[in-house]
Amino acid sequence: MEVWPYYGSRSTPTGGINGRITKLKTKEETVYALCDANSSEIRAYIVISPFGKAVPRFAWKSMYKMLPAVTIGRQDKNILEKAIINGFHANLTFRAKTVKNKVSYNTIGYIPGEKKDEILFLAHADTQINTPGANDNTASLITMLMIACELSKTKRKYSITFAATGGEETGHVGSKHYAEMRKERGDIHRIKISINFDSLTYGPNMIIYSKDKELSNSIAEIYKKLKLRGSPKIINENDNLDGEVFIKAGARGVYINTRGYDETKLQLWHRPEDRPETVDFELAENGFLVFTELVKYIEAKG
Numbered sequence: 651m652e653v654w655p656y657y658g659s660r661s662t663p664t665g666g667i668n669g670r671i672t673k674l675k676t677k678e679e680t681v682y683a684l685c686d687a688n689s690s691e692i693r694a695y696i697v698i699s700p701f702g703k704a705v706p707r708f709a710w711k712s713m714y715k716m717l718p719a720v721t722i723g724r725q726d727k728n729i730l731e732k733a734i735i736n737g738f739h740a741n742l743t744f745r746a747k748t749v750k751n752k753v754s755y756n757t758i759g760y761i762p763g764e765k766k767d768e769i770l771f772l773a774h775a776d777t778q779i780n781t782p783g784a785n786d787n788t789a790s791l792i793t794m795l796m797i798a799c800e801l802s803k804t805k806r807k808y809s810i811t812f813a814a815t816g817g818e819e820t821g822h823v824g825s826k827h828y829a830e831m832r833k834e835r836g837d838i839h840r841i842k843i844s845i846n847f848d849s850l851t852y853g854p855n856m857i858i859y860s861k862d863k864e865l866s867n868s869i870a871e872i873y874k875k876l877k878l879r880g881s882p883k884i885i886n887e888n889d890n891l892d893g894e895v896f897i898k899a900g901a902r903g904v905y906i907n908t909r910g911y912d913e914t915k916l917q918l919w920h921r922p923e924d925r926p927e928t929v930d931f932e933l934a935e936n937g938f939l940v941f942t943e944l945v946k947y948i949e950a951k952g
């Protein structure tokens with residue numbers, strides 16, 4: 651079976667853990683455990699992947715940091731169930747290592763406008779260890795660059811900042827760092843709107859997360875007006891990823907992704923299969939069209 655260890659999980663002892671598989675029920679999810687054959691003590695956790703095949707998840711804020719913990723793919727759930735019924739033993743072996751002093755970077759671009767008030771675009775430039783990250787998030791990053799290229803051609807009313815952030819996948823440290831820098835510089839208040847692009851190309855149905863109804867409705871209306879494939883969906887929740895710090899600092903914010911609709915594309919999430927040939931160029935183009943229009947709409951409104 652393919653397994654992925656949790657980030658922040660502990661290593662198994664040398665030689666691995668041999669034990670019996672049992673099923674646990676926690677509040678949030680069904681979890682399997684590898685238990686000592688004699689004492690029945692839990693020695694490791696096995697969790698079914700939330701989306702498809704085995705993926706790394708974060709152990710930091712959960713019980714999974716206390717013991718070795720892994721995910722397995724949904725397709726292997728039946729094997730586990732059979733192993734429980736038949737009382738089979740299993741072996742789990744992996745080595746976890748903490749790597750110190752790793753560095754990540756933000757790359758910031760800025761188009762000065764007539765006003766100092768800013769629209770901030772964000773797209774994370776990092777990815778996870780087991781994936782090339784073509785859809786999550788290189789294609790969105792390229793969409794942001796296309797927008798930057800287009801909007802830089804003529805004089806702008808609003809100033810526009812483009813942030814390719816590092817460290818999103820490890821606790822949004824890049825955007826937090828950028829926000830801190832803007833606070834120190836004393837100009838974070840200039841950011842009036844934060845637009846965060848994440849995995850725009852997984853599927854045609856754009857999901858618009860925002861508690862700002864005017865902003866989310868404007869995006870959905872532009873989408874419909876352009877007669878693009880798919881239908882946008884608004885979710886009344888604020889961006890709690892890279893854009894969160896800017897919303898907390900007073901900006902209106904929106905988080906855009908396409909996760910959760912096209913199941914076949916979602917199976918790419920944080921997987922080695924998230925490769926360039928899986929990116930649907932039309933969806934990158936759609937993001938470009940919608941958000942260049944949005945900027946023009948915001949500018950027209952003043």
Ligand SMILES: [Zn+2]
Nearest residue numbers: 786787848849
């Ligand atoms: Zn992402």
